[in-house]
Amino acid sequence: MLNIKNVTKRFGNLVAVNNVSLHIDEGEVVGLIGPNGAGKTTLINVICGVYKADSGKVEFNGVDITNKEPYEICKVGISRTYQIPQPFPDMTAVNNVAVAVLGRRDVANMSFGDALLDASHFLQFVGLLSKRDVLARDLTLYEQRALELARALATLPKLLIIDEAMAGLNPTESLRAIRLINRARDEFNLTILWVEHVMKIIMETADRVLVLHYGEKIAEGSPEEISRDTRVIEAYLGEKYALR
Amino acid sequence: MVRIEHKRARIIIRFKNSKYEWTIEPRYWRNPLIAVVALVLAPLLIRDYPNLLTLLTTAYIYMLICIPQSWQTVGTGRLNFGPQFFVGLGGYTAGLLSIHYGFGPLQTLPVVILISLAFAALFSPLTIIAGGLYFSLITLLLPLVFLEFTYVYSGIFRGETGISGIAPLINLGTIRLNYVVLCYISLFMTLVYMLLIDKILRSRWGVLYGAINDNENAANMMGVNINKLKVTCYIASSVLVGIAGWFIAHYFGTFAGVTYLPFTMLIKVLLISMLGGRAQIYGVAAGAFFVVFLEDALRSLGAIHYWIFPIILLVFLFALPEGLWGIYRKHKYREYYPTMRVRKR
Numbered sequence: 001m002l003n004i005k006n007v008t009k010r011f012g013n014l015v016a017v018n019n020v021s022l023h024i025d026e027g028e029v030v031g032l033i034g035p036n037g038a039g040k041t042t043l044i045n046v047i048c049g050v051y052k053a054d055s056g057k058v059e060f061n062g063v064d065i066t067n068k069e070p071y072e073i074c075k076v077g078i079s080r081t082y083q084i085p086q087p088f089p090d091m092t093a094v095n096n097v098a099v100a101v102l103g104r105r106d107v108a109n110m111s112f113g114d115a116l117l118d119a120s121h122f123l124q125f126v127g128l129l130s131k132r133d134v135l136a137r138d139l140t141l142y143e144q145r146a147l148e149l150a151r152a153l154a155t156l157p158k159l160l161i162i163d164e165a166m167a168g169l170n171p172t173e174s175l176r177a178i179r180l181i182n183r184a185r186d187e188f189n190l191t192i193l194w195v196e197h198v199m200k201i202i203m204e205t206a207d208r209v210l211v212l213h214y215g216e217k218i219a220e221g222s223p224e225e226i227s228r229d230t231r232v233i234e235a236y237l238g239e240k241y242a243l244r
Numbered sequence: 245m246v247r248i249e250h251k252r253a254r255i256i257i258r259f260k261n262s263k264y265e266w267t268i269e270p271r272y273w274r275n276p277l278i279a280v281v282a283l284v285l286a287p288l289l290i291r292d293y294p295n296l297l298t299l300l301t302t303a304y305i306y307m308l309i310c311i312p313q314s315w316q317t318v319g320t321g322r323l324n325f326g327p328q329f330f331v332g333l334g335g336y337t338a339g340l341l342s343i344h345y346g347f348g349p350l351q352t353l354p355v356v357i358l359i360s361l362a363f364a365a366l367f368s369p370l371t372i373i374a375g376g377l378y379f380s381l382i383t384l385l386l387p388l389v390f391l392e393f394t395y396v397y398s399g400i401f402r403g404e405t406g407i408s409g410i411a412p413l414i415n416l417g418t419i420r421l422n423y424v425v426l427c428y429i430s431l432f433m434t435l436v437y438m439l440l441i442d443k444i445l446r447s448r449w450g451v452l453y454g455a456i457n458d459n460e461n462a463a464n465m466m467g468v469n470i471n472k473l474k475v476t477c478y479i480a481s482s483v484l485v486g487i488a489g490w491f492i493a494h495y496f497g498t499f500a501g502v503t504y505l506p507f508t509m510l511i512k513v514l515l516i517s518m519l520g521g522r523a524q525i526y527g528v529a530a531g532a533f534f535v536v537f538l539e540d541a542l543r544s545l546g547a548i549h550y551w552i553f554p555i556i557l558l559v560f561l562f563a564l565p566e567g568l569w570g571i572y573r574k575h576k577y578r579e580y581y582p583t584m585r586v587r588k589r
Contacts, residue, residue, distance in 0.1 A: 048465060050461070050465075069464070069469075069471075070461075070464045070465045071464050071465075071466075071467050071468055071469050071470070074465060074466060074467035075467050079465075079466075080465060082462075086459055086461075086462045087459075087462075088454065088455050088458035088459055088462065088463075089458055089459075090454070090457075090458055091451070091454055091455070091458060095451055095454070098451055099451055099452060099454075099455040099463060099466060099468065100466040100467070102448050102451065102452060102468070103452075103463070103466045103467030103468040104467060105467070109261055109262045109263050110263075110448070111256075111263055111264065111265040111447075111448065112265070112446075112447055112448040112450070112451060113254070113265055113267070115448060115451075151466060152466075154466075155466055155467050
């Protein structure tokens with residue numbers, strides 16, 4: 001489905017993503033982990049078209065999407081959530097989702113009223129229907145993340161990229177969020193690329209895990225393989241622990 | 245072909261594959277109707293006071309500049325500091341064509357639209373490449389450079405004295421009748437501008453403009469072609485401001501860049517759109533009447549408005565950030581309406 005070949009992204013002398021290749025098959029949940037500054041978010045931004053890749057190629061369902069504009073990539077079927085929620089703060093929740101509905105390819109002539117109706121379905125799915133008329137800036141962090149998910153789902157993506165959805169959530173909220181994402185995967189038939197710091201979640205939910213370190217892919221495999229990989233332990237905890 | 249249906253308080257117009265909905269809710273009609281009737285009756289009631297009539301017309305002219313400016317602020321997410329550039333462009337185009345080639349108002353109008361369109365298209369990439377303060381600074385320079393042009397090439401633009409002898413918009417014989425009819429023409433144009441832009445802002449485009457204003461990167465990520473929206477909004481609103489320049493040139497019969505291009509005009513434009521209510525088009529009406537009548541009241545004190553207006557602007561920006569219209573909206577909140585986002589960081 002998603003095929004990344006030898007992508008490199010530099011910021012001046014700093015190589016944020018170095019010659020990374022990966023592929024994601026349809027229906028998979030792929031975890032992307034790595035220590036701070038490993039280049040996870042940069043890689044996502046390259047996939048989504050926020051940053052232009054210096055070299056390499058990104059393909060989605062056989063279509064070359066390297067260096068396309070973010071809105072074009074969204075229309076192909078890739079959607080994302082942000083590490084720090086980025087709602088439209090001065091808009092109500094339902095309007096936030098309506099923007100995503102109106103950005104879709106199949107709604108070229110949808111009226112605003114119909115878009116609001118469509119948006120309500122997605123809000124209901126994430127459990128925010130009762131807050132549809134609340135301004136996005138007045139929502140709690142969990143609700144803002146749920147709103148982001150509703151917004152991402154409203155674009156009807158094939159591949160959903162989740163960027164650290166659990167950051168800042170308490171254990172109960174994290175559990176709700178995981179259930180919500182799993183339900184979304186089943187009901188919308190999604191493929192998920194999940195960037196996460198919380199190791200437990202990745203080990204439980206991911207079919208396959210990729211590890212980035214200093215912009216390079218150092219390991220790839222099932223969660224069990226990754227948890228035993230010495231290079232991964234070295235990257236996270238240092239050489240001393242890897243030798244034990 | 246075009247099919248029109250009436251369904252649940254909505255008129256649905258279908259043309260080929262496109263669909264447009266017009267919501268008719270008579271319970272929301274009362275206040276707009278009162279306002280329109282008051283504005284229509286006003287020139288008749290004060291027809292014996294030409295001084296007041298010109299004040300009204302001046303207020304409408306300011307609205308013709310500030311309503312598109314407000315739309316542009318919302319639609320591009322950027323504050324344009326040089327809407328007067330297109331006033332100058334429209335005015336000089338109409339004036340030069342009129343005095344050199346003997347064009348009438350109706351003949352100059354299409355040329356003004358075309359010229360404004362061309363210049364707006366030329367500057368429209370600014371909305372993509374420059375953001376925030378940089379956009380404001382670049383647009384601030386445009387009218388000032390144009391003003392220098394009118395001095396340097398004073399053979400063409402006649403420098404400080406300006407172009408005179410431009411064909412009048414109408415000539416009905418008596419001056420008093422002319423004043424009343426011109427007031428109505430400007431009122432009609434203002435109402436058309438308001439209705440047009442209100443319909444745009446309340447439609448699906450309005451919510452997309454709001455999204456651009458709030459967070460254009462997130463909007464882009466959700467499949468909204470922000471560049472197309474920003475460029476079309478900039479071009480369309482600039483052309484509307486150009487038409488305001490055309491009206492000014494034919495209304496006064498003279499046009500001097502020194503009246504409309506300098507910084508003082510910008511202060512008035514900002515005062516009207518901010519005092520009215522953070523780039524809300526109905527607030528512009530309140531702001532325009534306030535500024536025009538205040539300017540007239542201060543006239544006896546000399547050129548005091550040069551420093552009074554900026555002070556009022558500053559005080560209002562801090563004390564009443566939502567503007568006059570914002571107070572009304574707070575009490576009569578109905579539905580989402582895109583406004584300018586104030587970034588305090």
